[in-house]
Amino acid sequence: xxxxxxxxxxxxxxxxxxxxxxxxxxxxxxxxxxxxxxxxxxxxxxxxxxxxxxxxxxxxxxxxxxxxxxxxxxxxxxxxxxxxxxxxxxxxxxxxxxxxxxxxxxxxxxxxxxxxxxxxxxxxxxxxxxxxxxxxxxxxxxxxxxxxxxxxxxxxxxxxxxxxxxxxxxxxxxxxxxxxxxxxxxxxxxxxxxxxxxxxxxxxxxxxxxxxxxxxxxxxxxxxxxxxxxxxxxxxxxxxxxxxxxxxxxxxxxxxxxxxxxxxxxxxxxxxxxxxxxxxxxxxxxxxxxxxxxxxxxxxxxxxxxxxxxxxxxxxxxxxxxxxxxxxxxxxxxxxxxxxxxxxxxxxxxxxx
Ligand SMILES: [Ca+2]
Numbered sequence: 351x352x353x354x355x356x357x358x359x360x361x362x363x364x365x366x367x368x369x370x371x372x373x374x375x376x377x378x379x380x381x382x383x384x385x386x387x388x389x390x391x392x393x394x395x396x397x398x399x400x401x402x403x404x405x406x407x408x409x410x411x412x413x414x415x416x417x418x419x420x421x422x423x424x425x426x427x428x429x430x431x432x433x434x435x436x437x438x439x440x441x442x443x444x445x446x447x448x449x450x451x452x453x454x455x456x457x458x459x460x461x462x463x464x465x466x467x468x469x470x471x472x473x474x475x476x477x478x479x480x481x482x483x484x485x486x487x488x489x490x491x492x493x494x495x496x497x498x499x500x501x502x503x504x505x506x507x508x509x510x511x512x513x514x515x516x517x518x519x520x521x522x523x524x525x526x527x528x529x530x531x532x533x534x535x536x537x538x539x540x541x542x543x544x545x546x547x548x549x550x551x552x553x554x555x556x557x558x559x560x561x562x563x564x565x566x567x568x569x570x571x572x573x574x575x576x577x578x579x580x581x582x583x584x585x586x587x588x589x590x591x592x593x594x595x596x597x598x599x600x601x602x603x604x605x606x607x608x609x610x611x612x613x614x615x616x617x618x619x620x621x622x623x624x625x626x627x628x629x630x631x632x633x634x635x636x637x638x639x640x641x642x643x644x645x646x647x648x649x650x651x652x653x654x655x656x657x658x659x660x661x662x663x664x665x666x667x668x669x670x671x672x673x674x675x676x677x678x679x680x681x682x683x684x685x686x687x688x689x690x691x692x693x694x695x696x697x698x699x700x701x702x703x
Contacts, residue, residue, distance in 0.1 A: 593626030
């Protein structure tokens with residue numbers, strides 16, 4: 351370039367050099383683009399393979415749960431793996447039983463060399479969104495969000511959405527309130543799916559999205575008078591249902607294994623007094639439907655979980671287990687690093703003891 355102006359012929363060289371430089375640059379750029387396209391495709395293929403491998407392992411883990419459900423005896427709060435099948439459902443767990451608790455606690459099972467974490471939750475242990483009294487739901491929401499006045503409004507609005515009347519509960523919302531906002535009328539009948547709370551007036555502003563996701567895992571949409579299985583309710587549900595703090599709820603969870611809860615008297619025996627259990631309807635046994643969640647213990651950069659439901663047979667003529675639709679979604683929840691899943695009990699009969 352410094353030749354420019356020194357020789358008259360230099361002007362043509364001064365033109366050729368930039369053209370060559372541009373051609374080289376364009377070539378280099380296309381090579382780079384090609385490389386990054388191949389790289390992008392390779393990344394996508396790797397991700398798809400990763401997804402497929404996760405699904406395969408998750409289904410294997412879920413099948414192990416289904417096998418246990420189909421073959422092992424059911425107790426009020428757990429599968430008593432290896433125990434006497436003829437014993438009644440309210441039989442307390444024997445310390446020698448390898449129990450699979452149905453309260454959503456974490457179990458680990460190794461599939462293809464990777465540790466998968468599974469949770470099995472009896473749906474009867476979840477708080478019923480359709481219960482006539484919404485104060486328990488308000489306590490559950492407040493326990494998750496920490497905002498009790500917003501929780502009271504959200505719970506009252508859920509109850510108003512589901513109840514058949516037009517009488518607005520304190521903090522709630524009825525047909526007129528929806529009409530004023532140009533929204534469809536409230537359902538006026540029990541919810542059929544927990545996700546319907548997203549249609550409840552102001553739910554999204556009263557309950558942050560992450561809290562909402564957590565609440566979906568702690569609630570169910572059951573008939574109005576469906577009983578709560580206190581033997582499988584997770585700690586936040588015990589706290590909300592009985593009006594106790596988390597410490598006492600943990601105590602109850604520890605004690606119920608030795609003495610299954612069938613009614614308010616049993617509960618008083620293990621929990622002591624001061625419970626707000628008036629009007630709470632009890633169930634002494636698990637529901638037929640279990641929610642199963644599977645995730646990878648070491649998920650890397652793309653944490654995800656598979657959720658499905660397993661449905662126990664109603665009678666001996668039907669297949670022992672039905673499997674609901676599978677859903678695989680990102681798992682954004684922060685797990686505490688001190689979570690120590692117990693090993694999933696192995697099935698099969700033990701030698702007589
Ligand atoms: Ca109402």
